[in-house]
Amino acid sequence: MQEISAYKQYKEFIKTSIDNIRKAHNENYLSIFAGAGISAESKLPKWGDLINELQKRLYGETKKNEDYLVLAEKFYNQFGESFYYQTLKSLIPDSTKKNDLHLGIVRLNIKNLITTNWDNLFEQAINEEGRFFNIIKSDKDIGSSTGFAKFIKMHGSLDENNIVFKEQDYLEYSKHFPLIENYIKGVFSTDTVILLGYSLSDQNVKQIISWVNSHSKSVKPIYFIKTAKEFDRIEFEFYKNKNIHILYTQELFEKKGHYEELLRFLKEIKAKPKDISQSYSGIIFSTKQIEQIGRMIFNFDYNAMKKRIDEISLKSSSVLNELEKAFLLYHLRQGIQAFEVLKINSKQAFRERNYDVWYISLYNMHNMPLSYNGFDDKEMERLQTYHKERILIDLNESFYELPFYKREQLKHIRDIGTTLDTNLIEAYQLKEKALKDLEIWSSSDSSFSFNSNQTKADGIFKKTLSEYFSFLIINGNQEKFFEQMIEIFFSFLAIYQIQEKRRNNNKTIPITLKSERIYCILKYFDNKTLMQKLNQYFQKTNIIFKTERDIDLIGIFKNISSQFVNIDIFETEFSRLFKNFLVLSAWIELDQNTFDAIIEICQEKIDEDLLWNSYDSMGYFITKQWNKFKMETKTEIKFSILDRILFSFIRKLTENFSGYLIILESSPRCMQNLLFILQQYNIEYNIELDLIQQALINTLIKEIMKLPNDTQIFISNYLICDLFPITKNNDGVNQNVKKFLLSIWEKNQNRKTIQEDEVYLLLTCNMHRVCILNSEQYQKIFLELKNKYMNRETAKKFNNEQPIHEQLLKQAMQENALDRILALLKDCENSFKKE
Template sequence: MNNNIDLAIKNIIEANNNGNLAVFIGAGISKTSDSGTSKLPTWGNLIEDLKVDLKIEDELDFLKVAQMYYLEFGRYNYYKKLEQYFPKEIKPSEIHRLIFRINPHVVITTNWDGILEKTIEENAFVYDVVRSDLELTKSILQHKLIKMHGDFDCDNIVFKEDDYLKYQDNFPLLENYIKSILGTHTVLFLGYSYNDFNLKQILNWIQTHSKHRPPMYLVDIKNEKTREKYLKNHGITYLNIAEDKADPIYEKVYFDALKPFLLQIKGQITNINSDEQVLEFVYNKLNVFKSFDCILLEQIKKTLSECEFVYDADAKPVLRFFKDEITRGGNQVKRAVYHRFIEYLKNIDEGKVDIPDKLLQIFQILAKAGIKGIVFSKNKKQANRDEYLPFEEFLHDKQKDKLEKHLNFDYESISHASDDISVSMDYAFSLFQMDRMVDAYSTMENIIATAIKMKDYALLFSAMYNYNMLLWHLKFSSGVKREDRKKYHKIERYDLSEVFFNMTRDRRDSLSSIYEFVSETMLVQMAYRISEDLKKIEDSRKIIERGGMVFNSDVTKHEAKHKNLINFVLSNGVMIENLQSFQSINRHSIHIAIERQIQKEDVSLNRYELFACIKYIENKDLKALFDEFYNKDSKRKGSFRISEEHRHWIQNVVFVNLVENYLKSDITFNKYHNYIQNTIFILSLAKHSEEEFETIIRTIIKLIYKGSNSISIFTSINIFLGIQYNLFKIEIEKEQLTELIEILINKLIHKNYNGHEYHAITSNELSNLFWYADKSDIKFENKKIIELLLTVLDDFALSDKIDIAQNLLINLYLISNDEIKYIIKEFLISIPLNKEKEQYKRIIFNLLLVIYDLKDIEETVVEDIEQYIKKLKNERMFSSSLYEMKNEIDYLKNNRGVELFDTVSRDIDAMVDQNEKRKEISVF
């Protein structure tokens, strides 16, 4: 097609995308439904038949002939005569369907037949059919089929002279509506000849309008300059779509040329004939992502279509386009374009052509998804291997510094908002990571305004998604002050679906993969697929454990896709970390990473997987994932390894930065709380050198000393100490042990603790610390700090004093020198137990003093136990304290040979056994 038609098609497509395309359908389009048994007449055929009945020959005015027929034979015969020419059984053609698949804002026809309505009904096109003023007032759909000349069912066809003269009176609303369309829409005339009297009516309306209106086009196949000038005089551009094709049958040439013309308007590929056009096509597909710093592989796949990824041993994806593969809904035309693209890449690889800028731009966009090349042929020497054109050498990763900051949890020196949306997004994301929600929200508002101004709709959707996430935190997060939560309570979130579907069609098409992500559809799909993959991998593990063989060609696929997802989130600043589907993907990815190493002696994770363990997985779930690496009964116990490089990164960068951020935050139990627990747990599984271990303990000391910690932080440290000793028999340097113990004591002395820390210290949550001290044969010698502690404890309530005595003082007693032991013992036996109201506390503490030889057995202890058991039986109650009593009594019986507790021991055993049976039969 010539340049004139190419430009027209571009304008028509743009108008259609903007919802401003009107297609006028004339009688020529109805002729596309002609078949061997059913044919529609031309206007000439119809008029000639009317003239035969009227017995006239010379009259050339069609409207006058119709008027004469009406007057001669009456209304009934007039309608009956015309209806017989338009059989209802006639079927829509491919041209009819294609017109509606283009989805113009409005289709207007001067035809009376019902083919267009039938096209709508049979294909479920969402159009209101309007045949009268009344139906126009009732029309509610945006898209309409306007039958401007009525139809037989409504008994209001426009054909005879009076109908045209009285059109304004009979169809006032329709006329005004159509005139408004002519003045505001790009118009495409199909099925009209330039001398069609229906077209002349429309041209007459056009003449009354301003010259400043959208373009109008009439499509035909006759190359006549006179008609082109005639139409141009009325503001219509004549398009000869058949060029110089000659055929004696006009309709055939017209229909054959009209189909590819309409397909181009629909956006299908029909005119890519050069390498430049191929590159332009591929680039235009990918151009929507140019503002992103990273792109999801899934987005590339959905945007390009007809492609997949293969993965090398380095876990980097290579793009491969389909050729002969059988896939659902394969687009052969698009595959042909991609095949030509591949042939072009072969020439690049062979050095036959230079790399043009447009191809470099394509490479740069694909590289943002971590893609390292494009497959151009099968490797002839190695089966199941592909030859590909690598393009990493042509590119430079500009986002590395930004990515490193987030991987390191380093927000000491963050960038600030600027006119560059990407920089501002990273700034807002950093604020979000620091729990500065109000500042992040304010920044995001500015980003949205800038994105709208710059018409950067890709980043606009990301910004609106982040805005919604921040708004949720500001409304409901416990870390946000109450007055701030009230301030944001009435602010509404963005309706992303409404924004998306209000966009023009071409923007929706280009942004669809971005919208799928921010609407969370893509994430849910990814979460489902990876859960299914995990099931298959778990089944494979069972086969391997039974001695079978499993073949997997894409062993690095999940590693590459997981890295790509994390890169996408961090590089683009997507605030998605609390989303359940996202956490599920990370949890399953780590599970798969572990399972795929079932046949290896040692198991390890890459940097991104370790980062995900720390940031995106709940602590309880992380422990469950790694249970087999520290569980005493597991065959894989102790087989988890962290490389020296990664150990250094976690110990000296991640852990240090996390603790710094945790200590700086003014939010109690901020987001770093879970990250720190996970980091300590991951470090607990790895074998460290003495120097590395001392570094970790030094950071832990800082955390306990300066932090306002939770019980779970203490529990994590305790687990770390226990696992390290059980797996690797590693020892803590004595000075560090002493420092840790003194920090706990000083917290009590100076009352520098929150409620959680007090409970952790007084309930022995750091029991392994004292166990380490005992194993290290440490002798605690700081008499002054012990005396201060005991002085402070004198003022504590009796119940609290007992808790601290049995969970801290006795542990201190066991590791102290003789002088301190004497001081602690004197304090312990001076506690007036008879004044303690809780009987079970008196019993347990008394027994503990006996166990550690701090006092002799007293018969009153047995009486206390008997009274306590009797009380529980009378009240038909069970107390968990019986378990502790049982353990203490069993120890005295089995290790000390004490027979004093025989009777009460049997009673306690019976009550414990009964409680255990009760648990077994419980359905709750």
């Protein structure tokens, strides 16, 4: 009975071990030790055969029963190093060919491939498969290795004449291979390790066991693959005590023989996990609960989340509710508090034997992104403590503490990281197919219908999102997956939009965005990437999004902005969401009420000094909405509200020149585009400035006049010149602005440096554009600078045939300003030609 029970337990153990190995393979912490048995199918001698051959050459037909390592050393001492290596190379020739085991191993996603073999068969396999490995044959190779997987010949290589074979080699291993030895010992602590192609009596295995036992507290379980043998309980238990777990492959694949069993084992490592939706049919939260949680999350309704947390805290709560509380705290960016709730909840769930909540709590603790959000020393101490606790959570060990029936139910949660990686790979492949489809449909008149790739991508997206919300899973690795899925969504929408415009006489048909798509777009992209992707996919088609009727865009933006209450050196979660909302909303069909609300919130953030890094996103939103207004005659948005943004910025600039000049310099297009839109809008609707606005402009001019000359010119170029046209219906302030600009222009006519010439030409160009300078004044400055720079640059390019002012050229080369002014001069010249 004992043997039967042990056998059943072992069958379960071997399946679990394969899962662990597969997970390590997929997550890139698998290391393989490969012995002489891997090369046996290539007809190379095994260890015993090699020793017999040396014994025969040393003693003839006389049989000696002595230690193999001593025999090798006697052979070396008798014949010398040259004959020693000559003999071994004849027994292990370079002409030997690799076999399918070598190829199968190097095809795996392994972190380290470590071999005690001296042959070159793995090198052959690496070259044939085109794999990137750092090949390490001696200590000197360790230092030059890069970020690729490592192939380590821990016992040297015949082509280097540095093999480990004799007794003295083993005794002095630490002396001759200290870096390799220390690296390999570290592998046992960080990686899942498999021993392939060895026998348990192998001297090399004994060496590895010795290393493992000397670091037994920090090493992970090591798997020894034994082929063509049945399960041996006594042997298994013996080596288990040494942290060596024997996997008898015959129990997996029946009796197939050494070579075939190893090949099947390698295939098993690469086998894809089952679809997670088939792994667990039980839902621990009701559909209604999941919908309520989803509404809060998708709408970024932080107040509702806080209210729900308070409700849970005020009543005698269940472990299920506490799990929800931690999930909501995580979405409020309160990772430390979420961790503390989960820590208490996991213990309570275990006491109640609620294994679902216990395991999910541990899983979320292990995967909780913990970050420091303040300057409180106690908070920092808690953070460091929880980091240590999180690292110590062994999800695999906890998994095997579950009752047997629960393991099968919760297996997909344990493996969700692996599944996510698999889905990410599939998502990437689907994206590449979609991009090819987009290229075809962009240049083809063929009709288009959503194909199986789109349906498959949509299914993966919905299923994964459902998993996270159905079980309230926290995993910091999902960002890249959802980013890829949204990009696939964009590519299919681009194809669809091309076809719809063809069917509707080039009219743009708005496409509906659902709440979960909006959430993922805002949540999982960084701002620059989102802007780049929207431009990449929709710039040519000028796509317009609309939202489902029950989506409250104003509410979402207010929710996000309510949390955007401070700025930091680094971008915060809420400042990123704020910017992403503006960028996405630039492409959405808005009504006047929504547009005004977005502008009002932006104005509030300017007034609160919070919009420092968001001006580019705001400018992007305003410009895209204006372009839609100009192209779509049915759009009825009035843009006069933009003057609130302008005059809030002017007020802040007047109060803090040094700070807001940085914004004007880093995001010049924002204010220039905003002023251009107001100019165009004011021309059409003949809008006048109110008294407060006029007073702000006059105050701004007065304060600018106190600043250094170069700052006055900078502000004039990037703000005041474009401000002038919108004052045309207010004569007093209009003349004040004009007078200021003319005074700046006149007092800078005597310039000494190339930088001064550059900004003066730009000022002249801008003042002519807004009709303060006439064409004669403009051309006079242009011709003066053209003669000064364009002719000299020509002379510079043609071997100095004309005299050049040496100091001017030296300065130009040092300060890299000559190219800019030449480009500006050429732009001016082109504008004259158009006139």
